[in-house]
Amino acid sequence: MPRKAKWRSTASHERMLAIGSPVLLLVVWELLVRAKFLDARFVPAPSTIFETAWQMILSGELWEHVRASLLRLAGGFVVGVVPGIAIGLVMGLNRYVRAALDPLVAATFPIPKIAILPLLMLAFGIGEASKIAVIAIAVVYLALINTMLGVVTLDRVYFEVARNYGAPWRKLFTRVIIPGALPHIFAGLRLSLGVSLIVIVSAEFVAAKSGIGYLIWTSWESLVIEKMFVGIIVITLLGVVFNAILKEVERLCIPWRNE
């Protein structure tokens, strides 16, 4: 069937471009360093970066840092997203709660979460709890705001249909409100993921002795630049992988979206 084949080749063209362009970038970078257009003293070649990465994988050093960051990420994400969605739902459904909390949210949202890290360290100590807390605080806003938006922008007619057809409160929640708000909730989750990565790296700059952020920062400070690049690449990869996973989960949870 000629038509189907044409569609398949367009998608595979897109996939080739998606993989091909970063590879091309690396190749150009490598050539520029070898041809001395880029000074290897300041900008290492991708080949040396990968060699360093490989050694770090073999020695287990890389996994140590990745594991530390992942644990903090998972903890902070969950601790932030769950209350964020819950509060967002309540705020979306009840105008009084919304009126009461909205100004509070708007006022505190712009506070840089890294700036309150020292306060969190006072409250939660210097261990993992303060880092999980700072990620959770950064994430809760995004989950909350997007969830609330998902509920508030839900077409009122759905509520009227539900009421007209006699939906009890619990079913209104599970069969109308949650499914209706899911696209926005997932948008909030995607943003939360991105922000968690940024926050964890910044937090590990300041207050950790393991983790990708720690790796990046100390490598820079002690000028082991190859390791710094390894750290940056790892963070990028983590972001790509997590986003792909989230996209897949979204696809399963929201099968009714028209692409």
Next chain:
Amino acid sequence: MHSLAQRMMLPKLVARIAATLLLASTAIGVTAQPVKIGHLGIVADAPFYLAIEDGYFKDEGVDVELERFNSAAQATAPLSQNQVQVVGGGMSAGLFNAFARGWPVRIAIPRTRDVPGFSSDTLILRNDLRDSVHGLQDLKGRKIAVNAPSGALHYMVGKMLESAHLKLSDIDLVFMPWPNMGPALETKAIDAGAVVEPFAAIYSEKNIAFPFRRAAQVLTHPYFEVSVILFNSDWSDRNPDQAKAFTVAYLRGARDYYDAMRGGPKRKHVIDVLMKYTSLKDPAQYDKIQWEYVDPNIEFNVESMQDQEDWYAAQGAVTKKVPIESMIDRRFVDYAVGKLGRIPVK
């Protein structure tokens, strides 16, 4: 959606990389322009400030500009790009790695050292542990805070533990900036901290912690060479006369500091200048802290520098060891001391 500071962190890093990518390939232009000094606003920068205030640079016909940085590590890359020509920096793994990478920098003048009575680097201990922790060996299993890995204080803690036959793995090392150590000590989150002045004095005054061991008490042979003055070698190679003149003026400032350090007649003036340029604005504070030691004959303490390089290499923080002598360019101190003469040292 993210706050400004969070957005600044990683893009800042990326911007740095982008800047080095762009500039690394351009030719570095060197002309007889004002000498840009990277400074941190700390007491160790005193000779710069004195040479400016008292006209020593002017006497030598050298124009200078000050460029503020938050840390020596931050200043090292601009130094390598000749965006600043002179920086005072702590001995750290980063410094040795810069040389290993072949960056165009040289150690030109020694700066500060920890000697008895003039030892800024201190291991402070929580007041309530005064009775239970007597010697360094009692630190086993305790939580000790250091400001940054692979730097001077990390080395100091390592050497102190070694003197008691302990390893770094025998204690629980955590990293945090000096201002955070106060609350951490108060809440008993940590037991000890490796600090510089004025934090040792401040936390002592606040009755949080007391100076347990000064670096000079433990690191005695050799004394701890803490920081050095770095020149960008492209600049100093192409402008040796300007660099030499700079060093003469610097030495005059350093000698004024040395006088003040030992309680001489210049003390009040030096304190006034320091109050202007650093964040230490309380004159009384200067009598409570231990000043850092500066050698008025600016002799290099190669033995200590070598020991530090060896230590960082053993920790895996230094990738390739470079001979210390190849890092040092002695021309400028030799010229300055030759011109101004030696001072007898007690």
Next chain:
Amino acid sequence: MKRDLVSERALPGSAKIVMRDLGKVFERAGGSQNIALVDVSLEVGDGEFVCIVGPSGCGKTTLLRIVAGLEALTTGTLEMRRADEESRPANAMVFQESSLFPWLTVLDNAAFGLEMRGMSKAERFARTRPILEMVGLTRFEGHYPHQLSGGMKQRVSLARAFVNDPDILLMDEPFAALDAQTKLILQEELLRIWETHRKTVLFITHAIDEAIALADRVVVMCSSPGRIIEEIPVGFARPRAIAELKAQPAFGEMELRIWRLLESEVRGARQRNA
């Protein structure tokens, strides 16, 4: 929503809905008022198909929503006769387009009323599928609304209302957004399904020809303020073939008559607002 001005009890005769002097005033922010309905008195008989026709803004949708219980009336009374088996829902509304839940399949959407009443999955699907077959959507039962055309979506809406087996069907311009051909087809389908159960229907439209084609009685409303100006019985025999019906001269005469009623009101309103 308070219905304290309404009593739901057995009414004498075959009246299903009785409205007396019903009025609705909307309070706007800033203190001003919008008088939507004034002195509306109407009786709808059991099994009667009544169409309310009128220009935009005459309050016909507001009236329907009051009957549905989605709005409260301000003055007057509304009484509805309930069937003996109280388990049946009082009414089911067919909204204008886009009222299907995008996250439910056609089958789940159509079975929604039964699900809300706590019926098991097996039972409610068993009741829904025949209705879906009646509207010709059996093949699409697993589809999502975004995969359907406008006409198909309204068919599902119709099915949903019928599946719910209510006492009264309320329809708010359900075919207004469809093209002329689909509209005609759906009108005939609606009548076909309605014939099987002969429920009481209150149908809102601004299209005069649609009102005459479907109804046993046409109620003409006008605006400023919203009120009934005339009720016209439609005598055409059932079952009706709508296309043929429209070709009859009697149809055209009735259409013209209703238009004349509205025309003076509409033109007068336009002059006032000019």
